[in-house]
Amino acid sequence: MYNSEEEFLKHYDSSNFEKLSMTTDILIFSISDSPTNNYRKLNEKLFSVLLVKRDTYPFKDKWCLPGGFIKIDEDLEDAPKRILANETNIHDIYLEQLYTFGAVNRDPRMRIVSTSYMALIDKNRLSDKLNSNASWFNINVMEDEKEISVYLENGTEEIKFKIKKTLKEKTTDRYKFEVIENDKLAFDHPLVIVSGIERLKNKIGYTDIVFNMMPEYFTLGELQQVYEIILGKKLLDPAFRRIISDKVVKTDKKQTGGGHRPSYLFKYKQ
Amino acid sequence: MYNSEEEFLKHYDSSNFEKLSMTTDILIFSISDSPTNNYRKLNEKLFSVLLVKRDTYPFKDKWCLPGGFIKIDEDLEDAPKRILANETNIHDIYLEQLYTFGAVNRDPRMRIVSTSYMALIDKNRLSDKLNSNASWFNINVMEDEKEISVYLENGTEEIKFKIKKTLKEKTTDRYKFEVIENDKLAFDHPLVIVSGIERLKNKIGYTDIVFNMMPEYFTLGELQQVYEIILGKKLLDPAFRRIISDKVVKTDKKQTGGGHRPSYLFKYKQ
DNA sequence: TTTTCTTTTTATCATTTTATTAATAACATA
DNA sequence: TATGTTATTAATAAAATGATAAAAAGAAAA
Numbered sequence: 001m002y003n004s005e006e007e008f009l010k011h012y013d014s015s016n017f018e019k020l021s022m023t024t025d026i027l028i029f030s031i032s033d034s035p036t037n038n039y040r041k042l043n044e045k046l047f048s049v050l051l052v053k054r055d056t057y058p059f060k061d062k063w064c065l066p067g068g069f070i071k072i073d074e075d076l077e078d079a080p081k082r083i084l085a086n087e088t089n090i091h092d093i094y095l096e097q098l099y100t101f102g103a104v105n106r107d108p109r110m111r112i113v114s115t116s117y118m119a120l121i122d123k124n125r126l127s128d129k130l131n132s133n134a135s136w137f138n139i140n141v142m143e144d145e146k147e148i149s150v151y152l153e154n155g156t157e158e159i160k161f162k163i164k165k166t167l168k169e170k171t172t173d174r175y176k177f178e179v180i181e182n183d184k185l186a187f188d189h190p191l192v193i194v195s196g197i198e199r200l201k202n203k204i205g206y207t208d209i210v211f212n213m214m215p216e217y218f219t220l221g222e223l224q225q226v227y228e229i230i231l232g233k234k235l236l237d238p239a240f241r242r243i244i245s246d247k248v249v250k251t252d253k254k255q256t257g258g259g260h261r262p263s264y265l266f267k268y269k270q
Numbered sequence: 271m272y273n274s275e276e277e278f279l280k281h282y283d284s285s286n287f288e289k290l291s292m293t294t295d296i297l298i299f300s301i302s303d304s305p306t307n308n309y310r311k312l313n314e315k316l317f318s319v320l321l322v323k324r325d326t327y328p329f330k331d332k333w334c335l336p337g338g339f340i341k342i343d344e345d346l347e348d349a350p351k352r353i354l355a356n357e358t359n360i361h362d363i364y365l366e367q368l369y370t371f372g373a374v375n376r377d378p379r380m381r382i383v384s385t386s387y388m389a390l391i392d393k394n395r396l397s398d399k400l401n402s403n404a405s406w407f408n409i410n411v412m413e414d415e416k417e418i419s420v421y422l423e424n425g426t427e428e429i430k431f432k433i434k435k436t437l438k439e440k441t442t443d444r445y446k447f448e449v450i451e452n453d454k455l456a457f458d459h460p461l462v463i464v465s466g467i468e469r470l471k472n473k474i475g476y477t478d479i480v481f482n483m484m485p486e487y488f489t490l491g492e493l494q495q496v497y498e499i500i501l502g503k504k505l506l507d508p509a510f511r512r513i514i515s516d517k518v519v520k521t522d523k524k525q526t527g528g529g530h531r532p533s534y535l536f537k538y539k540q
Numbered sequence: 541t542t543t544t545c546t547t548t549t550t551a552t553c554a555t556t557t558t559a560t561t562a563a564t565a566a567c568a569t570a
Numbered sequence: 571t572a573t574g575t576t577a578t579t580a581a582t583a584a585a586a587t588g589a590t591a592a593a594a595a596g597a598a599a600a
Contacts, residue, residue, distance in 0.1 A: 005378070008327035014380040018342040019289035022372075022383060057278035072288040072381055076372025094439060100370040100385045102292075102346025108275070110284040111342055113292060113383075115370045169364060170540060171478040208441040221577075238579080239559065260575040261566035270440060491548075508550080509587065524596095530547040531595040 020111040024079045025067040025189065027098065027116065027196040028087070030123045031213045031226055032138060045225045046138040049152070049193065050087065051159075053133045058108050059186030063159060065193075066134070067114070080117040087134060089127045094120040094212040099195050106188050116192045118199060120212035141197060141232055148177075148194055161190040197230075204230055208247055211268040219255055219263035220244070290381040294349045295337040295459065297368065297386065297466040298357070300393045301483045301496055302408060315495045316408040319422070319463065320357065321429075323403045328378050329456030333429060335463075336404070337384070350387040357404060359397045364390040364482040369465050376458050386462045388469060390482035411467060411502055418447075418464055431460040467500075474500055478517055481538040489525055489533040490514070 002008040027049060034044035051063040066087050070079045077097070084093055095117055102113040123136075130136075137152035137159065146166075152159040162181035168174045179190045204210050210226060224240045246269070253265040272278040297319060304314035321333040336357050340349045347367070354363055365387055372383040393406075400406075407422035407429065416436075422429040432451035438444045449460045474480050480496060494510050516539070523535040 002327055005327050005330065008330075009378055012379050014291075017291045017339050019291050020340070020342060021284075021287045021289050022292070057272055057275050060275065060278075069287050070290070070372070070383075072290060073374055075374050076370060076383060094441065096442075096444065097369060099367060100346060102340070102385070104343055104345050108279055109282050113340075113346055113385075115372070115383075169479075169482075171364065171481055171538075172366075172473075174366070174477075203442075207444075209439075211441055212439075219577085236559070236561095237577085238561095241578080242558080256567070258576070259568045261568095261577045263577055489548085506588070506590095507548085508589085511549080512587080526596070528547075529597045530545075531549080531597095533548055 020113060022070040022076075023067055023112055023114045024070060024076075024083065025065040025114050025116045025187075025192050026080045026083055027065060027118045027192060028084070028121060029118065029196065029200065029213060030121050030136070031215075032123065032136060045222050045229070047226065047229045048136045048138045050130075050134055051137050051152070051154075052131070053135070054186055055133060062186040063137075063157075063184055064186035065116075065189050070115075076115060077117075080119070084119055087131060088121065090121060090125050094209060096199075096209075098192070098199060101188055101191065103188070114187075116195065118196045120200075120209060122213055122215055124215045139197070139229075143232060147180075150190070150193060150197075157184075159184045161185060163190060163194050200230055201232070208268070211247075214268065217251065217253060217265040217267060220248070220266060221263055223248070223266070290383060292340040292346075293337055293382055293384045294340060294346075294353065295335040295384050295386045295457075295462050296350045296353055297335060297388045297462060298354070298391060299388065299466065299470065299483060300391050300406070301485075302393065302406060315492050315499070317496065317499045318406045318408045320400075320404055321407050321422070321424075322401070323405070324456055325403060332456040333407075333427075333454055334456035335386075335459050340385075346385060347387075350389070354389055357401060358391065360391060360395050364479060366469075368462070368469060371458055371461065373458070384457075386465065388466045390470075390479060392483055392485055394485045409467070409499075413502060417450075420460070420463060420467075427454075429454040431455060433460060433464050470500055471502070478538070481517075484538065487521065487523060487535040487537060490518070490536060491533055493518070493536070 002011070030048055030050070032046045032048045034046055050066060052066050054060055054062050054064055066083055068079065068083050070076060074082070077095070080095060084095070085091070098116040098118050100113060100115045104111060106112065106114070135154045137154045140151040142149040146164065148163045148165060150161055150163070160181070161179065164178045164180045165175040168176050177191050177194055179188070182190050200209070204227065210230070214223065214226065220241060223244065224235060224237070227240065228235055248266040249269045251265050251267055254262040255265055256262040272281070300318055300320070302316045302318045304316055320336060322336050324330055324332050324334055336353055338349065338353050340346060344352070347365070350365060354365070355361070368386040368388050370383060370385045374381060376382065376384070405424045407424045410421040412419040416434065418433045418435060420431055430451070431449065434448045434450045435445040436448070438446050447461050447464055449458070452460050470479070474497065480500070484493065484496070490511060493514065494505060494507070497510065498505055518536040519539045521535050521537055524532040525535055526532040
């Protein structure tokens with residue numbers, strides 16, 4: 001019918017195929033300091049995620065991940081970058097594509113497929129003011145063979161949800177996730193959050209991505225806490241130090257005032 | 271403006287947002303036997319991918335991955351299942367989402383975002399006849415710090431492409447891939463193939479997915495060959511046997527006729 | 541029939557890595 | 571000055587890994 005690619009494209013009718021909308025959802029993870037900073041209580045580090053309260057339908061007054069529509073003339077990965085720039089003042093943010101969710105009825109408005117991204121940031125680099133409807137939620141995860149329970153709190157509100165996991169194949173560690181309890185999170189965002197936590201848990205073992213969330217100077221105790229929160233288990237001090245010893249450099253700074261032997265501050269070895 | 275979610279949805283105008291088309295591309299990997307099966311030459315195992323020759327524009331006469339458009343009323347992951355069913359006669363195929371590619375100009379026709387999937391199958395379960403324009407290509411990969419060269423051949427045709435890799439962040443093992451040589455593959459499919467190989471290379475170490483490509487009975491030498499092809503390096507026999515010893519069961523069957531000590535046949539320990 | 545060849549399979553030992561326990565160090569407070 | 575607390579390191583045991591070599595079993599050649 002056509003004799004060349006040029007000719008074909010000239011006559012191509014793009015309405016031949018069904019069209020849909022795409023959005024992106026961004027899991028922005030960071031590390032927070034515990035609000036209770038008592039005497040003789042370690043400056044506890046917490047793992048947190050940024051959520052936004054919806055002020056319009058659908059899911060009005062529920063919390064969701066920052067996100068938005070992909071523009072027709074915008075590369076897919078430029079959308080999360082644009083939204084991140086809108087939520088923060090930082091430019092060089094660690095960003096990684098997570099998963100694309102595309103169940104037919106995942107959005108009540110219409111058919112929308114959403115590609116989720118995970119961003120890791122050091123909160124200390126943020127200018128203080130967040131967008132008015134955004135808030136950091138500390139993350140607590142309880143996981144066993146069958147379920148993942150996630151508890152989020154920001155000092156005022158609490159969000160809980162539970163996810164059932166069933167092994168997809170005997171040959172993998174892959175699970176099928178299904179939301180079985182959720183009252184305060186919009187869309188399929190519980191799934192996105194859990195996917196991100198799983199990804200991070202997996203990658204913390206063979207990459208250095210965790211340092212994207214750490215401040216410039218930190219103690220090994222703090223770093224170990226972050227590993228422990230994300231992995232959901234306690235680590236032995238000497239083992240942990242062996243593992244990260246070649247990733248960090250000791251500085252001559254010390255963190256005093258803890259009522260005990262002060263710890264040296266370390267930096268990430270670039 | 272609206273007093274309830276129902277009311278909002280009733281009046282929702284889905285033409286508010288820009289729409290695009292979505293496709294899926296499926297990397298179907300398997301293991302092939304070497305065509306040269308000489309005396310005293312091990313029955314060599316090769317790693318292969320299924321490609322389809324395009325008979326229409328765009329990219330007429332180029333090779334591409336099996337794929338197609340996502341239907342408006344079809345779950346995202348049902349599309350690759352539908353296409354797999356069309357290409358094979360097998361039902362329970364290992365399928366895993368790989369990555370969503372969404373550069374604005376990745377398709378010359380119009381804006382198309384594509385979610386790629388990786389499928390692993392045991393060729394022995396296929397009925398012999400493939401679709402007429404489909405063909406298995408054996409894969410050879412040469413990788414160093416800066417580049418990945420992939421060489422595909424199906425006995426008749428050869429396809430070569432080269433990809434430059436640059437480290438994205440110092441904190442990860444993540445690379446940015448850029449196609450620098452490619453003459454016979456359509457779209458951004460070189461990127462999809464390389465992403466899949468990297469995923470497989472990574473996952474072979476901590477999952478059992480490789481057994482989805484193995485026949486029911488295999489020798490440890492054959493299994494080791496498959497590991498070696500995918501990892502791109504030689505493994506020591508005793509080390510390999512230690513690693514996989516708890517994943518396989520020895521049967522009382524032997525593979526004789528090799529002019530040397532026969533090897534036992536093993537099965538995957540389900 | 542015997543020897544040679546090849547590859548499979550197992551054994552052995554050295555080395556490295558990881559796990560566990562315990563000891564020592566340093567600061568803040570009573 | 572003694573005590574509590576956490577940081578840091580030392581020391582040892584256990585496990586995993588790496589590397590080499592030896593034994594086993596069949597096919598083919600002498």
